[in-house]
Amino acid sequence: MKIAENTFGSKYHVDEKGFYGRFGGAYIPEMLFPNVDELQRNYLQILRDPGFQEEFDQLLRDYVGRPSPLYLAKRLSEKYKAQIYLKREDLNHTGAHKVNNTIGQILLAKRLGKTRIIAETGAGQHGVATATVCALMGLECVVYMGSIDIQRQAPNVARMKMLGATVVPATSGSQTLKDACNEAIRDWINNPVDTHYILGTAAGPHPYPDMVTRFQSVISEEIKKQLLEKTGKANPDYVMACIGGGSNAAGAYYHFLDEPDVKLIAVEAGGKGVHSGHSAATTQLGKLGIIHASKTLLMQTEDGQITEPYSISAGLDYPGIGPLHAHLYETGRATFLNATDEEALQAAYELTRLEGIIPALESSHALAKLGQVAFKPDDVVVVCLSGRGDKDMETYIRNLPGNTGGNV
Numbered sequence: 001m002k003i004a005e006n007t008f009g010s011k012y013h014v015d016e017k018g019f020y021g022r023f024g025g026a027y028i029p030e031m032l033f034p035n036v037d038e039l040q041r042n043y044l045q046i047l048r049d050p051g052f053q054e055e056f057d058q059l060l061r062d063y064v065g066r067p068s069p070l071y072l073a074k075r076l077s078e079k080y081k082a083q084i085y086l087k088r089e090d091l092n093h094t095g096a097h098k099v100n101n102t103i104g105q106i107l108l109a110k111r112l113g114k115t116r117i118i119a120e121t122g123a124g125q126h127g128v129a130t131a132t133v134c135a136l137m138g139l140e141c142v143v144y145m146g147s148i149d150i151q152r153q154a155p156n157v158a159r160m161k162m163l164g165a166t167v168v169p170a171t172s173g174s175q176t177l178k179d180a181c182n183e184a185i186r187d188w189i190n191n192p193v194d195t196h197y198i199l200g201t202a203a204g205p206h207p208y209p210d211m212v213t214r215f216q217s218v219i220s221e222e223i224k225k226q227l228l229e230k231t232g233k234a235n236p237d238y239v240m241a242c243i244g245g246g247s248n249a250a251g252a253y254y255h256f257l258d259e260p261d262v263k264l265i266a267v268e269a270g271g272k273g274v275h276s277g278h279s280a281a282t283t284q285l286g287k288l289g290i291i292h293a294s295k296t297l298l299m300q301t302e303d304g305q306i307t308e309p310y311s312i313s314a315g316l317d318y319p320g321i322g323p324l325h326a327h328l329y330e331t332g333r334a335t336f337l338n339a340t341d342e343e344a345l346q347a348a349y350e351l352t353r354l355e356g357i358i359p360a361l362e363s364s365h366a367l368a369k370l371g372q373v374a375f376k377p378d379d380v381v382v383v384c385l386s387g388r389g390d391k392d393m394e395t396y397i398r399n400l401p402g403n404t405g406g407n408v
């Protein structure tokens with residue numbers, strides 16, 4: 001991991017107070033102060049320690065399987081008339097980019113002397129990635145999950161249990177991700193000494209957005225190296241990624257943030273259409289607010305109640321967006337598009353048939369916008385393929401064109 005030494009001068013990196021422009025910070029209840037303060041004071045020093053970096057790099061290599069390939073998708077390139085490369089995070093152990101972050105945070109937790117890990121999860125992907133590293137390190141693991149999500153995501157619940165985690169249902173509110181976050185925070189307040197909270201995306205109170213982004217920045221570090229080898233030029237013309245909370249996008253953008261020749265494209269979940277009342281397109285619908293202790297763009301009603309988000313893809317079904325992305329949106333550094341459920345499904349079928357790769361539904365949102373950008377034939381485009389589609393097979397089969405609902 002290349003830890004950028006002094007990024008405080010940059011417009012797009014976090015400042016000393018934990019802000020990206022007017023977004024970010026740590027709007028925490030007083031009872032959470034000791035936990036968050038401990039992290040704020042220690043995280044950079046730990047991440048910069050050569051021993052830490054060596055252990056992180058070694059696990060990413062030998063356990064996760066990095067570097068993940070950068071694959072020139074020839075038939076996809078032909079179709080969209082550009083040089084399209086896929087960054088294959090789908091090939092990581094556990095099937096997505098999330099493990100880059102959980103490996104980093106478990107090593108940090110050990111260095112802080114923590115013996116118990118808690119996490120929140122929606123679809124269960126982050127829960128599985130957390131339970132995995134807890135098994136690896138022999139630490140106790142408690143995962144909070146909305147009780148509705150527990151019913152919807154049975155295979156991931158089974159994985160977490162097999163890995164030794166305790167899955168605790170969040171039964172308040174809408175019984176989904178944001179309620180699971182609230183339960184995890186409550187647990188952390190009650191266990192400030194021995195417990196570390198592994199947050200799963202580039203959101204939450206400072207230092208989480210910056211810390212998670214730095215762990216995921218291995219994605220763009222590798223892209224640079226791999227592109228240089230393959231094309232003689234380290235910078236692509238475009239980097240495209242889907243955005244839930246924003247961690248795979250943040251990692252794919254990180255080493256390009258201050259390089260204006262690289263255009264950044266973010267794709268949010270348009271659900272059934274941005275204005276259908278069933279969407280998770282936060283930058284299009286959101287206003288300034290505070291969610292999970294961070295000041296950012298957030299979908300809310302007139303009187304500030306958080307609106308229930310919707311997406312066919314559980315990993316994008318979040319009513320907020322990490323503060324870095326709110327800032328990239330507001331400054332125009334990144335272009336924000338959105339893809340509907342239907343567009344994402346079609347993009348998944350297309351990639352599968354053109355390249356023999358079944359992508360995660362989340363990643364399919366990024367692929368769905370390839371036809372909407374005016375590429376020149378020589379343009380080098382990197383799409384972050386954040387995860388694999390195994391977990392989405394039921395949805396894919398159910399919606400397969402020509403499937404009338406009989407047995408497959």
Ligand SMILES: *Cc1c(COP(=O)(O)O)cnc(C)c1O
Binds near residue numbers: 125360362
């Ligand atoms: C969780 C998840 C996402 C969305 O999370 P980000 O933090 O926005 O990256 C995207 N893709 C996959 C495969 C996921 O599991």
